[in-house]
Amino acid sequence: MTRVLVAGFTGSMGRQVVDLVRSLAGFEISAVLDPSASQDDLAAQGLSSQTTLYHDAVEVDGPVADVWVDFTVPAAVFANAQAAINNGMVPIIGTTGLNDQQVASLKELATQKRVGGLIAPNFGMSAVLLMKFAKEAATYFPDVEIIEMHHADKADSPSGTALATAKMIDENRPEHESSPDKVSTLDHARGGDYHGIHIHSVRLPGYVAHEQVLFGGPGEALTIRQDSFDRHSFMSGVKVALQKYQQLGSLVVGLENIL
Template sequence: MTKVIVAGFTGSMGDKAVHLIADTAGFELTAVFAPNLASTNPADYGLAADVQVFQSLAEINTDAEIWIDFTLPSAVYANTKFAIEHDISPVIGTTGLTDSQVAELQKSAAEKKLGGIIAPNFGMSAVLLMKFAKEAAQYFPDVEIIEMHHDHKKDAPSGTALSTAKMINEVREPHQQGNPEETETLANVRGGDYHGIHIHSVRLPGYVAHEQVLFGGVGEALTIRQDSFDRGSFMSGVEVALTKVKKINELVVGLENVL
């Protein structure tokens, strides 16, 4: 039985992860973690009596083998570092890690030969969107990204949109896109700029997670879109990560790299 700790268990994604573990053969929830809890009694959260409840990293003392993280961008680096330092394989669904932080964490995991997965998105449709967008960018180098999320999302752009731009940038010929004499009469109206790829973030109630990648060519256009209507859709990817993470010996970025 593989033991798991869920960080951010009181959030919507963390709660679904807790239920996923309960429903998945071969895995056992041994601990949960979230800051500023009103109680550390597992019964208050509908958890089994033997599940440890922690509210600070300093308190955590667990025999968990896998750390699932659905917390906040401000906390994810410290959480992932803690997991690696304590030989717990991290499965990270929280966005907000910088490239330098990822590189540092990968180095630490490599030194321990510890497997881990950082997934900008656990939705299979989003993983496929990124894969298809990278392929399309070889033929359509002019591209923009629109990502749409609920109005409580903490970071912008989304980790999925930024990862999509990075994957496209790997195969896209660097070039000036759009009118070189363009003037913004409203600041930032053209969105963020990642190596010439514009990313636009929409935040509205009623949305969950959605992304469009728009490619333009002479006389034609291509749009790739994915929609996540329910957070439960992400759990299929989390389950894949749970089954794969102990079979690798490095910290991998992108669920597509363990499929």
């Protein structure tokens, strides 16, 4: 039986993860984490009173689960991922907001502890395919901008998906005169620039998670768009990650690495 700790289990995504894990044969929820949760929250989600409830990552001591699934907040995710790795659990991180330095630090720690794991900017299959297609298109259309639209309560901007898309595009597109100095300006930006790729962030009620990549060329344009209308759509990717967590020999970034 694979034991799972769900961090952020009372949140919109966390509740979806709880339902998913409970539906999977061979998996059980052994622990949960949420700063303000109570035993009543366990009961409300159909979890046993024997499920260990943590309010802070520092309380976790030892491998209380095999896998740590994290859908919390940007301010907490780095410490949570450290706690998972230090306690010998495979982190599956769906929380966005980690910067490049933090990701590099977590990769180094995972190597030291010989723990694999996954950081996924997006668990939606449509988003993963959008990033793949955008990277390919960038070879032929170096002029590109990204618009990402999310619900009004999303804490970080740009979204992790949009930033990951920009990085993948940047890997593949030729040197371009619009960005000779390769300057990045992204901190808390609603409109930012990653190596000459402009990212526009929209935060409005009614939206869930949407992204479009606009490429322009002489006399033509290409738009790639994905829409997530329901948070349940992300669970297909989380399910894949849970079923393949033992194949993760190192800490990798991107769901496409295990598809």
